[in-house]
Each structure stands twice: as C-alpha cells, then as structure tokens.
Amino acid sequence: MAEWQLLTRTEAKARLYERETYFREGLADAEEAFGPGLDEGLWNSSMIMLKPDGMAAGKLAPVIDFLREHDFELVGVEEVRITRTLWRELWRFQLTSATLDRLAVNDAVHPGRSALLLLLRSGPGHDLPGTVRLSGLKGSATLSAQAKGSLRDRLGQPNRVFSYVHVPDEPADLLRELGLLLDADARRRALSALVGGRISAEGTARLEAALREQADGGPSLSPEPAARRLVAAVQEGRAAGVVTAEQAETLLGHLAALDAGRPVPWRSFYRLVADSGLPADPWDLAVVGAAHVVCDEPGFSKVLTNPEPEDWRRKPAAVGRRRPADAESVRGRKIPMFMHRITTADETPDDRAWHALTRSPRKRELFAEDLYFRECWADLNDVLGDGALDLLSRVALFNFKPDGLVGRRAERTLDFFEENGFTIVGTAPMRFNRHSMRELWRYDWNVYTTDRLALCSLMHSATETVLLMLRDNDYDGVIPAAVRLSDLKGSADPEARGPEALRSVLTPPNRVINFNHVADEPADLVREIGIFLDRAERRTLFEEVRRDFAADLAERARSEVKRLEELIPGNDFDLDRALDRLEASGRISADDMERLRKESVGGDGMGFDELTAIVDPHDPAFDRWDFVRIATEILPVERKGYSGSLPAPTSVDWIRTAAEGPAR
Numbered sequence: 001m002a003e004w005q006l007l008t009r010t011e012a013k014a015r016l017y018e019r020e021t022y023f024r025e026g027l028a029d030a031e032e033a034f035g036p037g038l039d040e041g042l043w044n045s046s047m048i049m050l051k052p053d054g055m056a057a058g059k060l061a062p063v064i065d066f067l068r069e070h071d072f073e074l075v076g077v078e079e080v081r082i083t084r085t086l087w088r089e090l091w092r093f094q095l096t097s098a099t100l101d102r103l104a105v106n107d108a109v110h111p112g113r114s115a116l117l118l119l120l121r122s123g124p125g126h127d128l129p130g131t132v133r134l135s136g137l138k139g140s141a142t143l144s145a146q147a148k149g150s151l152r153d154r155l156g157q158p159n160r161v162f163s164y165v166h167v168p169d170e171p172a173d174l175l176r177e178l179g180l181l182l183d184a185d186a187r188r189r190a191l192s193a194l195v196g197g198r199i200s201a202e203g204t205a206r207l208e209a210a211l212r213e214q215a216d217g218g219p220s221l222s223p224e225p226a227a228r229r230l231v232a233a234v235q236e237g238r239a240a241g242v243v244t245a246e247q248a249e250t251l252l253g254h255l256a257a258l259d260a261g262r263p264v265p266w267r268s269f270y271r272l273v274a275d276s277g278l279p280a281d282p283w284d285l286a287v288v289g290a291a292h293v294v295c296d297e298p299g300f301s302k303v304l305t306n307p308e309p310e311d312w313r314r315k316p317a318a319v320g321r322r323r324p325a326d327a328e329s330v331r332g333r334k335i336p337m338f339m340h341r342i343t344t345a346d347e348t349p350d351d352r353a354w355h356a357l358t359r360s361p362r363k364r365e366l367f368a369e370d371l372y373f374r375e376c377w378a379d380l381n382d383v384l385g386d387g388a389l390d391l392l393s394r395v396a397l398f399n400f401k402p403d404g405l406v407g408r409r410a411e412r413t414l415d416f417f418e419e420n421g422f423t424i425v426g427t428a429p430m431r432f433n434r435h436s437m438r439e440l441w442r443y444d445w446n447v448y449t450t451d452r453l454a455l456c457s458l459m460h461s462a463t464e465t466v467l468l469m470l471r472d473n474d475y476d477g478v479i480p481a482a483v484r485l486s487d488l489k490g491s492a493d494p495e496a497r498g499p500e501a502l503r504s505v506l507t508p509p510n511r512v513i514n515f516n517h518v519a520d521e522p523a524d525l526v527r528e529i530g531i532f533l534d535r536a537e538r539r540t541l542f543e544e545v546r547r548d549f550a551a552d553l554a555e556r557a558r559s560e561v562k563r564l565e566e567l568i569p570g571n572d573f574d575l576d577r578a579l580d581r582l583e584a585s586g587r588i589s590a591d592d593m594e595r596l597r598k599e600s601v602g603g604d605g606m607g608f609d610e611l612t613a614i615v616d617p618h619d620p621a622f623d624r625w626d627f628v629r630i631a632t633e634i635l636p637v638e639r640k641g642y643s644g645s646l647p648a649p650t651s652v653d654w655i656r657t658a659a660e661g662p663a664r
Helices: 011-017 021-044 054-058 062-071 082-088 100-109 130-138 149-157 171-181 185-198 202-214 223-240 245-259 266-276 282-292 309-313 350-355 359-367 370-393 402-408 410-419 434-440 452-460 483-491 522-532 535-547 554-567 573-584 590-599 608-614 624-634 649-659
Strands: 043-052 071-082 114-122 395-400 420-428 465-472 517-518
Touching: 011 171, 011 185, 021 043, 021 114, 021 171, 021 185, 021 452, 021 517, 021 535, 043 062, 043 130, 043 171, 043 434, 054 114, 062 071, 062 114, 071 185, 071 590, 071 624, 082 171, 082 266, 082 434, 100 266, 100 282, 100 370, 114 130, 114 185, 130 149, 130 309, 171 185, 185 522, 223 245, 223 649, 245 266, 266 282, 266 309, 266 535, 282 608, 350 370, 350 522, 350 608, 359 522, 370 483, 370 535, 395 402, 395 420, 395 522, 402 410, 402 465, 402 624, 410 420, 410 554, 420 554, 434 452, 434 522, 452 517, 452 608, 452 624, 465 483, 465 535, 483 517, 483 522, 483 649, 517 590, 522 535, 535 624, 573 590, 573 624, 590 608, 590 624, 608 624
Parallel strands: none
Antiparallel strands: 043 114, 071 114, 395 465, 395 517, 420 465
C-alpha cells in the first residue's frame, strides 16, 4: 500500500479512510491495476465529474477546453447514475454542516439523473499531484471565495448548490470516489484507462454523444424565469382543476413571500407542491430552491476540509488546516428576484431525547452529524410531534435480508414475533443497493475484508424485500422495543447466543447467511429508516404507524412475504448440495470442483476474483445462492486487529442506566 503521506496530508482523513469501505475497495483495485507504479500513477491521475446541473447547463465543452489548457489529458469517460444514497455518501464528510433544506434541494437535483466522470492524466513536471492541482484550479463553491479565472468562475456558477463540477481533492479522495461512484467492473475499466493513458473507442463514443447532446447549450438555471414559470404553473393548474383554489392560494402566497424576502421553510413548500399534484418542472423547483436555502447550519462544521497546496509542497505531512466559512456573495451583481435568503434551524435531539434514543455516548456523537439520522428525525417529529419519543420506545424495526426470503425463513420469523409479544403495525417495500448496504453497516464494515464486501453486494442487492415496524406488547417503560427485539434476535456468532434466539430458531448455516436485520436501539431505528426510505416513503410509514398503532397488520405482512417468495426461487443453503449442483451443471472442470470442495471445508481460502473466475454468479447455469453458500465458506471475511465501532447496548445496559436521567 502507498504511504499515507502520498495519499493525503490530512491526518483526520487518514484516520477516517482507514475504516472507509469505498476507499479500501478503490485502493485494492488500484494496487492491482498500477502494480509497482502505484505511487507515480496516483500522483499523475485525477478525475472530474460533471454533476447533473453541469450536464443540464451544457458545460461539458468548456470543461474539456479548461482541462486541456491546464495540461490534463482525457483518458477515460464513465457515466454515473446518481441515487439518493450515492450523493449523500459522496459528500458525507462535508454535508455535516448542511441544512436539511439544502439536502432537500439536492434531492430535487440529483436522484435519477446522470453525471459524467472524466478520467484524467496530469502532464509531467508538476510539483503537485494531479488531484491537488485540479482541486485548486476548480475554484471554491462559495462565490465570494472564487478565484478569477478558476474553472467555476469561467463556467459562471450561479450559487453554491449549482456548482456544476466536482473533483477529488487528494489521491486518497480519488481512490475513495472511484470506489463509491463506480461498481467493480466500471472501476477497473477506469483504472485501466488511468494506467494506459489513452481513451478507448467506447470512451470516445460516450464523450462525443454527450457533446452532441449539449451542442445547443443548456437551459438557464437563473431563479427569476424559474420562479415565473412556477407561478404560471400554479395559475394554470388552478384553472384546469389540477390543484384546488386553496392549494393554489397557499402556493402563490409562498412564492410571493419568497419574492419579498420573507422566510418560507423550503421542505414544507416542496412537499406542498408534491402533494398538490402540480406538474411543475423539477428543474424550476430545484433552481428556485437553490437560490433560497441557507446552505449551512450555524455552529456546525465540516468533518473534512480541503488541504492547502502548501501542505503538499512541504514534508512531512501536516494536518489539514480548517478555514472559516466565507459569507455567500453575488460578487457585486444585482440581486435578482428570489435571491433573498431563508433562515432555518434544524432541530436536533435534546438531552432528554438522546437519553431515550441511545445509551451509547459515541453513537450520540456520530448520529448528531449523520445525514440519514438528521433527516429522518426531522420527519419523525414533523409527523408525530410530541408523541415521537413515546412511539420510538414502543416500536422495533425489522427487515428480511434477501437470504431470509430465499431461505424461506419468513413465516417462521413472523410466528416468532407473535410468540414473543410483538405485533406488526407498519410495512414498507424496500430494496438494498450497493450504497445503502454499506451505509447501514458503516460502523461494522471496517472489520470485514473487501472480498466480503463484494460478496455482500451480490447478496443484498439481489432481491426486493420488506421492512416491518413492530409494536412491543410487553413494553415495560424501561427497555425499548428495539432493544428487546435485538436481544431476542441473538448474535450472528452461534456460540454467543442461546437456543431461544431468533437466529438459533432459524438455523442459519453460518455467520454471513443469517436471514434478518434488526435496529439495535431507537436511535438506530431513526437512522436506518432514513437510509431505507426516501422522505415521502418514510413519512407515509410514520403516518401509517400512528394511525394503525393499535392494529395488527400480520396478514398484510404475510401476504407481502408470500408475494415476494413467489418471485424468488428458494434455496436450501446446504453446502454439499450446492457443490453437487455446481458439478452437475457441467460448466466446471474436475480440478476446479476438487479445489472448491477442499476449500469449502477448511482450506487456505480464495479471493473473490479467484472464486468468480471459476464460478460466475451471474451465469444462468448456476444458482446465485449456491455460489453465495460456497463463498461464505471459502472467502476470508474478517480483518485481524479490527473491531466494530459501535457495539450495541443491550437490555442490561438500559436497565443499569435507567435511573441516571438524561445525559449532560
């Protein structure tokens, strides 16, 4: 592995990235791609992403011209499909200071749209890594701090939200972002381009197609015409009966208030537009929102800030210095319509609330800055009001992992709930993706190998599943429902749980295939719903639980499980039978089959790539879950010397601390 001082000059970044899944995966692939030339290769490599707003505004051609002027060669092009979890993960260490209104605007801009990733090689003879050099040339997203002649200055960036481009700040960020933005195949293709230093025919075709699409430029992202179009849309919607007169009056009143500079909570306004059914252009909403929202919460800082170029010109590595945030400015331009700022304050739990949410001081510290927790906490309080904490104490969160449905453990699990005093009061469909899976277990993944990450990506993204909210009928006023259910679930380690535990009852074959997931405490419940469901979905779930808290939705849950199981072929997860089925396919040589049988019963182990070279889990001749069953016995799954960052408090911890009162 490269020395840390060749990857970052920020000690805090080194400490964070050592545990970061995306960095570890990107580094593993880069070590393989560059080989002994890793240090030099990373020094000369960089990339730039045209964000969806940059693509919409037609900024690709001027970006390419700027890069060529500053001695960067374009060697690869990849398309990135932005999701709700991807953009949060990309900027997770900067968005700790962001307001929830700013996050809501980002949700209007990014999910479902495409970005373009340009892989770059820096010319020879420069005294800074390509990433550091390009980060300085890019210019600040804050207009008042933007250098004349910087890329964002040349592109005419209108505000902080619409910054058009993103670049990694240091080689460590390049590795992390390759791991985050691209799946394994695309990441290796990108690294091959950086190693080879020449754009492929496919990359050239992708670039030319994007340039053709932007030949006529892009739409204006100015707030004035966007606001006028929104007003016209409301008036037309009222005339056509799409929105009621009352809804139209409220929406027009909000727009008039914004024009006059009076504060309007942006998330409430945005939800009102969505609920009304008004066919407003999403870009118009995003443009108006970007011009209005307060971007940062007073008193909150970013976890990581950009290193100074001088930190790279001197040795040894120095801790990155924090710079004070600059006030937003429009650089002397006339302030247009709708450019007044909205004041906001996102509520965070007070001491009493934290005492009801978790007994882990470290969890309180981490979740106070966690995007998913903050967003879901705001929605929970908005929907449930003063009853939020009481409800959180009485409900637990459960979801079947895909292997639980494939292994046909769902019915037995639902029976277990009834036998142990839990009633289903809410359901929601959900599906893991590569990012939500990593985020859910963020504080545990540092223990596991990149091979296990690759396997779990295959497992957890395989099928749709279902999320359940459970009422604890035996709640005693001390142990929250989430904690009691977590205790009943039992450890993934069979030696650490009793025969009465849910996981013992379900007879999992090993620690990796364990069928279900439970939120450990009320704080985890809040954060995890924020990960699993978008804002509209989680608000609907909270409203359902409030409405149906005295109901029993077991039949609905059983019906949903039956529907899912009818879509998914089952698997017995028997190791010997899985090996026999692979052999019967006739697609694996006798020598490879002998090796698989030997390794699956205590051999030296194999890497994920080595295993997939023998058994392609995507080959229709094989059952993916037979591959999974064998892989869980063969792959190295844990790194020595690492432990989980957030051990789960148990019922014993809650009983012991019950009389202590709120943390101070």
